Amino acid sequence: MDPITPPRSSSSSLSWSSWSSPPSVLSHKQQVRVAVIGAGLSGLALGQLLQNAPNVQVTVYEKSLGLDSLSGYRIMVSHFVLRRLHASLSKDIWRKIALSIGISPKDGHELTFMKSSGQEMFSFDAEEMKDSSSVSRWLLRNALLHKSGRFVKFGKTFERFEKLPNGVVNVFFEDGRVEECDLLVGADGVGSKVRNQLLPNSRVSDSDVAVIYFKIPLTPDTKILLPAPSAVMAFMLNNQNIMVHSWVNPRKPWATKFDDYEIAPEDSFIMFGYGSPVGDFLNKEKPPGKFSPEELKEECIARIRLVPNADPRFIALAEKCLINTAYVHVVRDCQAVKRWDTSSITLIGDAVFNISTMLGKGANCAMLDALDLAERLRISDPIMPATRQYELQTCAAENVKRRLRERQRSGLIESLVYFGDNKLQEFCRKQGLKRALGWIDDPHAKDFHSNKQSAV
Numbered sequence: 350m351d352p353i354t355p356p357r358s359s360s361s362s363l364s365w366s367s368w369s370s371p372p373s374v375l376s377h378k379q380q381v382r383v384a385v386i387g388a389g390l391s392g393l394a395l396g397q398l399l400q401n402a403p404n405v406q407v408t409v410y411e412k413s414l415g416l417d418s419l420s421g422y423r424i425m426v427s428h429f430v431l432r433r434l435h436a437s438l439s440k441d442i443w444r445k446i447a448l449s450i451g452i453s454p455k456d457g458h459e460l461t462f463m464k465s466s467g468q469e470m471f472s473f474d475a476e477e478m479k480d481s482s483s484v485s486r487w488l489l490r491n492a493l494l495h496k497s498g499r500f501v502k503f504g505k506t507f508e509r510f511e512k513l514p515n516g517v518v519n520v521f522f523e524d525g526r527v528e529e530c531d532l533l534v535g536a537d538g539v540g541s542k543v544r545n546q547l548l549p550n551s552r553v554s555d556s557d558v559a560v561i562y563f564k565i566p567l568t569p570d571t572k573i574l575l576p577a578p579s580a581v582m583a584f585m586l587n588n589q590n591i592m593v594h595s596w597v598n599p600r601k602p603w604a605t606k607f608d609d610y611e612i613a614p615e616d617s618f619i620m621f622g623y624g625s626p627v628g629d630f631l632n633k634e635k636p637p638g639k640f641s642p643e644e645l646k647e648e649c650i651a652r653i654r655l656v657p658n659a660d661p662r663f664i665a666l667a668e669k670c671l672i673n674t675a676y677v678h679v680v681r682d683c684q685a686v687k688r689w690d691t692s693s694i695t696l697i698g699d700a701v702f703n704i705s706t707m708l709g710k711g712a713n714c715a716m717l718d719a720l721d722l723a724e725r726l727r728i729s730d731p732i733m734p735a736t737r738q739y740e741l742q743t744c745a746a747e748n749v750k751r752r753l754r755e756r757q758r759s760g761l762i763e764s765l766v767y768f769g770d771n772k773l774q775e776f777c778r779k780q781g782l783k784r785a786l787g788w789i790d791d792p793h794a795k796d797f798h799s800n801k802q803s804a805v
Contacts, residue, residue: 382529395719409500411503556681604618
């Protein structure tokens with residue numbers, strides 16, 4: 350497949366929208382009834398990929414009532430995943446997805462590590478970074494919701510499932526309704542109720558790390574505050590760090606619809622994140638999840654002002670954070686699972702187990718999970734359950750292998766980022782990060798290399 354050239358300017362970005370190819374499907378007389386729990390990115394992608402498959406009847410169940418504006422930060426998606434979405438989805442869905450793909454820096458994306466003073470330490474400019482695009486999560490999910498009324502049922506809270514001797518699965522909801530399916534797919538995130546029943550010994554626990562996120566409007570005035578053209582991680586005092594990355598709307602590079610509190614979800618923005626151990630929050634009166642948006646902004650500003658010789662750009666960015674865009678992510682650790690009975694129940698996305706956000710691979714893996722599962726279901730014969738079970742087992746094994754690899758890679762970087770901040774620890778962190786990132790970018794280090802190696 351020909352390589353993708355990501356949009357580098359508002360004019361060239363139209364190349365994303367111009368691609369279209371209708372999905373190819375196989376015809377079967379019978380249909381496999383697929384019930385998907387959770388309408389996040391992976392659940393919606395799976396629904397869109399299967400809705401026109403003649404051998405599949407898919408329904409996605411979502412407990413919320415629609416689109417959440419706070420689903421609107423940015424994610425990194427590989428061009429390999431974008432190519433597969435383009436090849437598999439209908440023309441109208443792809444055109445909407447294309448509008449979520451932001452303009453890339455001239456030389457592609459990279460991750461620059463800095464000291465709190467703004468002094469550059471080194472950059473991670475591996476091919477896997479350059480072969481990815483910054484995507485608006487809100488616009489991507491909105492695109493996947495296009496015409497979803499045909500296969501999504503909102504306001505349906507999953508309660509439990511029951512496997513019957515004949516292979517059928519009964520799915521119970523809090524409203525008392527019971528639905529039947531041949532395959533139940535848990536796409537309900539790290540706290541998955543499906544996984545909790547399927548694998549009752551799997552454990553999920555909160556870590557000691559929390560990240561405060563805000564949006565900042567991208568304007569000519571805020572762009573000059575960006576420490577680098579692409580993503581930045583700056584190491585602050587007390588084992589803390591600031592992350593800065595932007596999403597640039599290909600149709601409108603500058604934000605115009607915002608005030609001190611909110612920004613239109615389609616406007617270009619800077620994502621500002623402040624990560625630290627929970628114990629290092631200055632405000633210790635309550636847990637991070639109980640802070641008001643105003644308190645979260647005050648926390649970020651106060652921390653930066655305590656840093657001697659802090660780059661004034663970081664303070665200026667924190668002061669421009671829009672209050673109602675605040676979000677606290679307490680990093681959760683979900684025990685990795687290696688196998689489960691896939692005969693009538695399977696898992697995708699973080700419902701399998703989560704991945705550290707350090708390398709931005711979680712959403713990309715979730716989309717790959719959906720693409721792979723949809724491909725297996727589209728080609729399997731519904732009148733031969735043994736064939737379908739083999740395909741599901743193979744898909745789950747590849748899913749776990751991919752996620753284990755990315756979890757290992759991201760976890761290694763996270764452990765070094767929060768290694769410590771005395772002089773010796775700073776030196777060890779710098780040298781360790783250089784070696785670890787070199788290892789990750791080494792095509793011969795198969796256990797740590799990107800998904801592209803095994804998937805293409």
